[in-house]
Amino acid sequence: MKTTEVTEGIFRLSANVEDILFEGIWPIPNGVSMNSYIVKGTKAAIVDGVCDWDGVPQTLYDQLDRMQIDINDLDYVIMNHLEPDHSGWFRSFLQLRSDVTVITSEKGAELVKHFYGYEGDIRAVKTGDTLDLGEGRVLLFAEIPNVHWPETIATYDTKSKTLLPCDAFGSFGSIGEKMYDDQLDEQELAFFEQEATRYYANIVGPFSAFVQRAIDKLKDIEIKIIAPGHGIVWRRNPAKIVGDYIRYASYSKGPAKTDVTVLYASMYGMTARGIDPVIEGLRSEGVTVHVHRLPEAPWGDALASVWQSSGVVVAAPTYEYKMFPPMAALLEELGRKKALNRKAFSFGSYGWSGGAQKELAEITERNRMNWDFLEPVEFRGAPTSEHLELIRQRGKELAVKVTEWVAASPAS
Ligand SMILES: Cc1cc2nc3c(=O)[nH]c(=O)nc-3n(C[C@H](O)[C@H](O)[C@H](O)COP(=O)(O)O)c2cc1C
Ligand SMILES: [Fe+2]
Ligand SMILES: [Fe+2]
The missing domain is CATH 3.60.15.10 (Ribonuclease Z/Hydroxyacylglutathione hydrolase-like)
Structure with missing residues (x-):
């Protein structure tokens, strides 16, 4: 050089x-x-x-x-x-x-x-x-x-x-x-x-x-x-x-852009069935959507995407009574990096007793992330068409919350 x-x-x-x-x-x-x-x-x-x-x-x-x-x-x-x-x-x-x-x-x-x-x-x-x-x-x-x-x-x-x-x-x-x-x-x-x-x-x-x-x-x-x-x-x-x-x-404290990052993981495709509907709901309100599948997505990209987004969707199944591990690890890292105050929505599949949502709450509380979650959607095995419609609705709701938040911030 x-x-x-x-x-x-x-x-x-x-x-x-x-x-x-x-x-x-x-x-x-x-x-x-x-x-x-x-x-x-x-x-x-x-x-x-x-x-x-x-x-x-x-x-x-x-x-x-x-x-x-x-x-x-x-x-x-x-x-x-x-x-x-x-x-x-x-x-x-x-x-x-x-x-x-x-x-x-x-x-x-x-x-x-x-x-x-x-x-x-x-x-x-x-x-x-x-x-x-x-x-x-x-x-x-x-x-x-x-x-x-x-x-x-x-x-x-x-x-x-x-x-x-x-x-x-x-x-x-x-x-x-x-x-x-x-x-x-x-x-x-x-x-x-x-x-x-x-x-x-x-x-x-x-x-x-x-x-x-x-x-x-x-x-x-x-x-x-x-x-x-x-x-x-x-x-x-x-x-x-x-x-x-x-x-x-x-x-760090938000709001960031009028963007929503969808983080998802799925072993057998059950949770993944909700991804298209949630994206559809989000886009119906005109927000920009970024999608990262774990563990394939490079961590640095997923983190940078959440950093710039005011909203996050966390979609992951239950794995050994807890959240699917790569998702838990990324959320923990988002907490340490201080990606705070996001508007959020979570959904996922489980087989018998679940556990992913409980761990999600533990991680966000432990790291004082103050993420404002809509009511989660959980389903056993495959989601029904009602679940999918609910997921689409929540995506839309999340987009509205993000848009309002960004519009209300003095910097916007
Ligand atoms: C290794 C492994 C561990 C699992 N542990 C649990 C569990 O502790 N509790 C539970 O309710 N379901 C458990 N399940 C079931 C999954 O949550 C269920 O199959 C779910 O539909 C997977 O969704 P996915 O296809 O989106 O990955 C487990 C599945 C696997 C493969
Ligand atoms: Fe350096
Ligand atoms: Fe340095």
Whole structure:
């Protein structure tokens, strides 16, 4: 990948990673980029790094070579965030060079020691602290805890008004030759918007209150460029990704879009017979419907879909006195990710005594999800035509509730 100049004195290095589960759990069908930045005054800093997966640090070193930057010429390693997708390369860096000044937060300093055994010069910064690189390039730091880990900071270059926020404002999606919003056409921007939504729902979602707080904290600084740790760099319209992140954060408590996600699972097709009728009922009121069958659907997609939806249909049979396991696991994860306050409807088949609905109630209560359910429809074995009609009706009712909720929200 090419090294490019983001703006005078700031260079972007990057590596794409594909064919992995991000964080060991999330499929990334379109890959993800790990972005790192060289910021130069008379002194040079590297801000954020890359992971230590197969060959990735070498990609970074090759890019430094091509820029004719000797690793010994780096004066500072600025670690905004210690998660190893950004800091992993530091292990190999320490084999090339044993001493460097690390800039991070106080909590970050502890993690540098624990993850990399580094006992050298570590400088802990707080909100408002600055670092003068010379030639008028003064970096300003801001603590943005829990976006994404508790130690996270953002680095701001006062000279070019570039914000380097690491995970915040990031997106999934590998990056090719075009890496700036000013190089992308509408279709390409729409692709990265989808990737940003899935990234947000999968990675950042539970920290939505902190995202909002971080955005409030950065409100008073003029931002001309946003250069995140993943995804494209925003040079033409940084306000776009900030606005999107404010919207994604608001989806945690809802309402989100006028969309309904249908999550379903079925062993022998009994529960599945209700899917067409429920979709028909939902669509009769004009809402957009997304359907995910478990366990086949990638978790990351199902989660991103619920994140953007104000309504959810949960359709699953009873399995060993409880809810069909992949559905229970996904619901549990939706609770942890804080997909709260959805309008919802559930139905499903059972053989003798049921149990799926009871577990559904347990999961939503335990996770304080506050999902507002219509009366469920349960049936033994195959649904009758009356059951199917009832399911269609409930789908329609759910769509009406979702539409009213979205219309009543101030953001709509
Ligand atoms: C492995 C297994 C475990 C089951 N456990 C229960 C159970 O504990 N209680 C119950 O009422 N039905 C149980 N059933 C019956 C299913 O809920 C029933 O067959 C239902 O119609 C399946 O719906 P589906 O075809 O949509 O998967 C079980 C079925 C299977 C295959
Ligand atoms: Fe992270
Ligand atoms: Fe990250």
